[in-house]
Amino acid sequence: MECQIAEGLKNMTMFNFKYEEARWMIMIKKGLTILIVLVCISLLCAGPASAAINTIRQGNTVFIGEEGLDISAAMGPDTSIGWWASAADIYTTSPTQTIVLTGRITSFTVSPAEFGGYVGNWYRLNSTGKADGTAFLVADPQLAFKVEDNSYGSGLIQTLPR
Numbered sequence: 795m796e797c798q799i800a801e802g803l804k805n806m807t808m809f810n811f812k813y814e815e816a817r818w819m820i821m822i823k824k825g826l827t828i829l830i831v832l833v834c835i836s837l838l839c840a841g842p843a844s845a846a847i848n849t850i851r852q853g854n855t856v857f858i859g860e861e862g863l864d865i866s867a868a869m870g871p872d873t874s875i876g877w878w879a880s881a882a883d884i885y886t887t888s889p890t891q892t893i894v895l896t897g898r899i900t901s902f903t904v905s906p907a908e909f910g911g912y913v914g915n916w917y918r919l920n921s922t923g924k925a926d927g928t929a930f931l932v933a934d935p936q937l938a939f940k941v942e943d944n945s946y947g948s949g950l951i952q953t954l955p956r
Contacts, residue, residue, distance in 0.1 A: 848862055848863050848864055849863075849864045849867060850863050850864065850865045850867065850868050850902075850930055851867045851868055852867065852868045852870075852927065852928060852929065852930070853868075853928050853930065853931070854868065854930050854931070855930065855931045855932075855933050856904050856930050856931070856932055856933070857904060857932075857933050857934070857935040858904050858905075858906050858909050858910065858913070858932065858933070858934055858935065859904060859905075859906065859935060860903070860904045861903045861904075862901055862902075862903070863901075863902040863903070863904070864899070864900045864901070864902070865895070865899055865900075865902045865929070865930065866899050866900055868918075868929045868930050869895065869899055869918055869929060870918065870926075870927075872918040872919060872920055872921075872926055872929075873894065873895050873896050873899070874892060874893065874894050874895060874918075874919040874923075875892070875893050875895060875916045875917065875918060875919060875929050876888075876889025876890075876891065876892045876893075876916065876917050876919045876923075876925065877889055877890055877891040877892075877912045877914065877915070877916050877917070877932075878890055878917070880914070884917060884925040885924070885925060888923065889917070889919070889923075889925075890912075891912050892919065892923075893908055904932060909932050912932065913932050913933055913934050914931065914932065915928055915930075915931050916928075916929045916930055916931070916932055917929055
């Protein structure tokens with residue numbers, strides 16, 4: 795009788811060991827599945843966030859001092875841009891400022907030497923030098939901040955040019 799009880803306890807212990815091993819394996823599989831799902835979700839979320847921020851489309855704003863811009867989407871087949879003073883008619887007058895972009899459309903710099911004093915809309919120029927639609931808008935970067943003195947209850951707003 796004791797032998798049967800001992801044999802039963804041995805089988806029961808073996809069953810518990812196999813049961814515990816099976817539970818452990820199931821937990822590992824579930825953990826790996828959850829990990830794979832989380833990695834896939836993070837890759838899907840990171841895709842749109844890592845889109846190129848240096849690609850400029852027609853009508854986008856660029857700032858003086860920006861470098862390494864790809865403006866090919868804004869330029870289409872044209873290789874020159876022109877800027878007109880605000881009151882000028884872009885269809886009947888020549889541009890005030892013209893810049894040839896050959897060789898630098900995919901790595902463009904909005905340099906202060908070329909664009910300083912010429913903020914606003916820049917237009918694509920076709921092969922005859924006529925306006926062929928808006929290329930992009932050049933803006934002067936600015937930084938605004940507010941300093942508050944909580945003990946006095948007033949603030950100072952200051953805007954700094956680039």
